[in-house]
Amino acid sequence: MPELPDVQVMREYLDATSLHRKIRAVRISRERDILDGVSRRRLTDELEGAKLEKTHRHGKYLFARLSSGGWLMLHFGMTGYLDFAKDDDLPEHWRLLLSFDRGRRLAYVCRRLLGKVSLVDEPATLIEKVGLGPDALSDDLDRETFEERVIERRGKAKSTLMNQGVIAGIGNVYSDEILFHARVHPGRAMGGLGSKERSALYREMKRVLRKAIECRADSEKMPRSWITPRRGDDGRCPVCGGSLEQVKISGRTAYLCAKRQRKS
DNA sequence: TTCCATGTTCCGCA
DNA sequence: TTGCGGAACATGGA
Numbered sequence: 524m525p526e527l528p529d530v531q532v533m534r535e536y537l538d539a540t541s542l543h544r545k546i547r548a549v550r551i552s553r554e555r556d557i558l559d560g561v562s563r564r565r566l567t568d569e570l571e572g573a574k575l576e577k578t579h580r581h582g583k584y585l586f587a588r589l590s591s592g593g594w595l596m597l598h599f600g601m602t603g604y605l606d607f608a609k610d611d612d613l614p615e616h617w618r619l620l621l622s623f624d625r626g627r628r629l630a631y632v633c634r635r636l637l638g639k640v641s642l643v644d645e646p647a648t649l650i651e652k653v654g655l656g657p658d659a660l661s662d663d664l665d666r667e668t669f670e671e672r673v674i675e676r677r678g679k680a681k682s683t684l685m686n687q688g689v690i691a692g693i694g695n696v697y698s699d700e701i702l703f704h705a706r707v708h709p710g711r712a713m714g715g716l717g718s719k720e721r722s723a724l725y726r727e728m729k730r731v732l733r734k735a736i737e738c739r740a741d742s743e744k745m746p747r748s749w750i751t752p753r754r755g756d757d758g759r760c761p762v763c764g765g766s767l768e769q770v771k772i773s774g775r776t777a778y779l780c781a782k783r784q785r786k787s
Numbered sequence: 788t789t790c791c792a793t794g795t796t797c798c799g800c801a
Numbered sequence: 802t803t804g805c806g807g808a809a810c811a812t813g814g815a
Contacts, residue, residue, distance in 0.1 A: 525793065525794080526793060526794095529793075556810095556811075583794075598794085598795090599793095599794085600793095600794055600795080600811095601792065601793055601794050601795095602792085602793085602794095602812085602813095603794095616812090634811090634812060634813075635792085635794095635810090635811055635812050635813080636810085636811050636812070637794055637795075637810075637811070637812090638794085639795090653795090676804090676805095677803095677804070677805070678804080678805055678806085679805095679806095682805075682806080685794095686805095687794090687795080694793055694794070695792090695793055695794085696793050697793085754793095773805080773806055773807080774806070774807060774808085775793095776791085776792085
């Protein structure tokens with residue numbers, strides 16, 4: 524689930540449900556796996572009695588500013604999500620629970636424990652520490668900046684798009700969608716692409732991510748011309764009808780249309 | 788039982 | 802030295 528569009532949708536969900544409510548109680552489970560650089564004690568102390576005032580997203584990271592100062596950092600790994608509901612209703616695999624007034628709570632749920640929760644002074648502190656590149660949808664990442672960051676890369680096109688230090692926010696699923704529309708084979712060397720191909724990648728990166736957010740990152744709502752809803756089964760290319768191919772690129776499964784995305 | 792999964796980090800190697 | 806790609810991490814579903 525959680526690439527840039529998914530995290531943006533969760534951000535809007537948090538904004539709509541949990542902002543400006545006083546946190547009455549904090550519960551944490553599996554803190555050894557989930558907490559990163561913060562103790563259960565300190566996290567609880569900082570959160571209890573505070574409010575979430577506003578949110579910020581950078582790539583796949585979500586931040587919520589605390590009225591007590593500092594920011595709550597949420598990273599969702601491969602299986603994390605947020606769930607706002609009644610306080611007595613505990614979702615399976617909950618890791619952090621913030622209880623508000625009127626019997627409501629926000630749950631951070633993360634089945635595979637690959638996500639992280641932390642406390643930071645500023646989002647920029649974390650972004651620098653982790654070494655994240657510019658957010659894929661930020662205005663700072665204009666065409667020229669994209670060119671500069673990508674052109675000298677020695678890795679494959681898909682791996683480069685997924686490299687959070689180059690551009691933050693794109694993961695396995697959306698890299699495939701972007702490469703599909705730009706008609707670039709995921710195994711091509713990024714540095715070997717022509718300038719038209721790089722332009723197409725830039726354009727499709729912005730378009731695909733924006734459209735995915737508009738679709739609430741829900742594959743059932745995505746356009747018929749997209750391949751994301753066709754992952755998993757031996758689907759057909761929605762544009763030319765040829766069969767979709769699966770290949771391994773740097774250990775990840777990539778889906779592509781071999782007819783429209785040529786290797787050379 | 789074995790393999791695979793929307794992510795990140797660490798390590799070996801070029 | 803830099804950076805790429807594979808393995809490990811923890812869990813559960815096919």
